[in-house]
Amino acid sequence: MARQGHAVDNGRDAVARLHAAFADGSLQRTPFLDQALRDLDVALEQDAGQKLGGKSAEASRFILRAIVRALDDA
Amino acid sequence: MTVRDALAAYTSETRPEFERNLRAMMDRLFGGPKISEEQKKRVPPGQYVTQKWPVLHYGSVPGTNLATWNFRVWGEVENPFSFTWDEFRKMPRKKVHTDVHCVTRWSRLDMDWEGVPIQHILERAKLKPSAHYVLEHCEQGYTANLPLEVLDDDDVMLADVADGAPLTAEHGHPLRLLVPKRYFWKSAKWIRGLEFLPKDQLGFWERYGYNNNADPWKEERFSDD
Numbered sequence: 001m002a003r004q005g006h007a008v009d010n011g012r013d014a015v016a017r018l019h020a021a022f023a024d025g026s027l028q029r030t031p032f033l034d035q036a037l038r039d040l041d042v043a044l045e046q047d048a049g050q051k052l053g054g055k056s057a058e059a060s061r062f063i064l065r066a067i068v069r070a071l072d073d074a
Numbered sequence: 075m076t077v078r079d080a081l082a083a084y085t086s087e088t089r090p091e092f093e094r095n096l097r098a099m100m101d102r103l104f105g106g107p108k109i110s111e112e113q114k115k116r117v118p119p120g121q122y123v124t125q126k127w128p129v130l131h132y133g134s135v136p137g138t139n140l141a142t143w144n145f146r147v148w149g150e151v152e153n154p155f156s157f158t159w160d161e162f163r164k165m166p167r168k169k170v171h172t173d174v175h176c177v178t179r180w181s182r183l184d185m186d187w188e189g190v191p192i193q194h195i196l197e198r199a200k201l202k203p204s205a206h207y208v209l210e211h212c213e214q215g216y217t218a219n220l221p222l223e224v225l226d227d228d229d230v231m232l233a234d235v236a237d238g239a240p241l242t243a244e245h246g247h248p249l250r251l252l253v254p255k256r257y258f259w260k261s262a263k264w265i266r267g268l269e270f271l272p273k274d275q276l277g278f279w280e281r282y283g284y285n286n287n288a289d290p291w292k293e294e295r296f297s298d299d
Contacts, residue, residue, distance in 0.1 A: 035281070038215065039215070039278060039281070039282075042132070042133055042214050042215050042216070043132040043133055044132075044133070045133045045134060045214070046133070046134055047134035047135075050134040050135060052132070052133065052134065053129070053130065053131035053132045053133055053134070053135070054128075054129065054130050054131070055130050055131055055132040056132040056133060058132075059132040059278075059279075059282070062279070062282035062283050062284075063282050065282070065283070066281070066282050066283070
């Protein structure tokens with residue numbers, strides 16, 4: 001889930017891959033995953049003409065780590 | 075850490091840590107901000123003093139229309155209510171002179187805050203005996219949680235003025251909660267409501283690894299601290 005590279009790009013990539021996994025049935029939605037995806041969406045949301053806040057990368061790292069932990073525990 | 079070590083460790087991934095180390099080194103080399111012995115005693119372990127006010131948040135800075143803005147108080151209360159910006163400005167106000175401490179290791183001393191004391195909100199809400207925790211609800215779905223005994227302190231307020239000027243957009247305009255005895259992420263920016271709860275419910279950062287208690291004097295930064 002967490003690849004080498006910038007955490008914001010990793011986060012966006014992870015969101016796309018998780019949605020794809022839900023769509024093809026290889027991963028089941030859980031309340032935790034839904035919450036984490038919602039949080040990741042907000043943390044990475046970038047309004048036109050604005051820079052992302054300095055904590056977006058950290059939020060992405062923390063959320064991806066929690067998702068990986070949840071998937072490992074599943 | 076030496077300058078060479080810091081540069082060797084630098085990647086876009088480690089940039090925040092690199093910048094913190096660099097600031098700490100600069101402070102050591104050049105003495106940092108001049109602070110008195112009395113002020114030094116007010117700096118928690120692992121913190122450095124800055125005279126700037128760093129801007130830290132995730133996502134974009136939300137825009138606020140004060141004509142439609144409102145604030146909601148609900149949950150384990152006898153009197154759920156909401157108020158507009160004009161109503162907020164007519165509430166009783168107080169000033170607090172205090173220090174703030176960010177989990178990212180900066181501390182800003184001797185800040186002057188103005189706003190509405192949290193006790194005014196608590197009295198108006200008439201908390202039920204079952205109210206033990208509060209969840210701060212903010213723009214963009216951000217949340218932070220506190221026990222009631224931490225919220226109900228005489229230096230806690232809904233603040234709209236800092237150091238004599240209205241909060242700027244990046245610092246939480248129009249309103250942020252001020253909770254000086256906890257790391258600053260608990261002083262949530264762009265706050266829009268308080269939900270009183272019988273049981274603790276983790277906020278945004280607390281869900282993903284920040285310490286639930288967040289006492290700077292105990293260096294409670296992360297959940298494994």
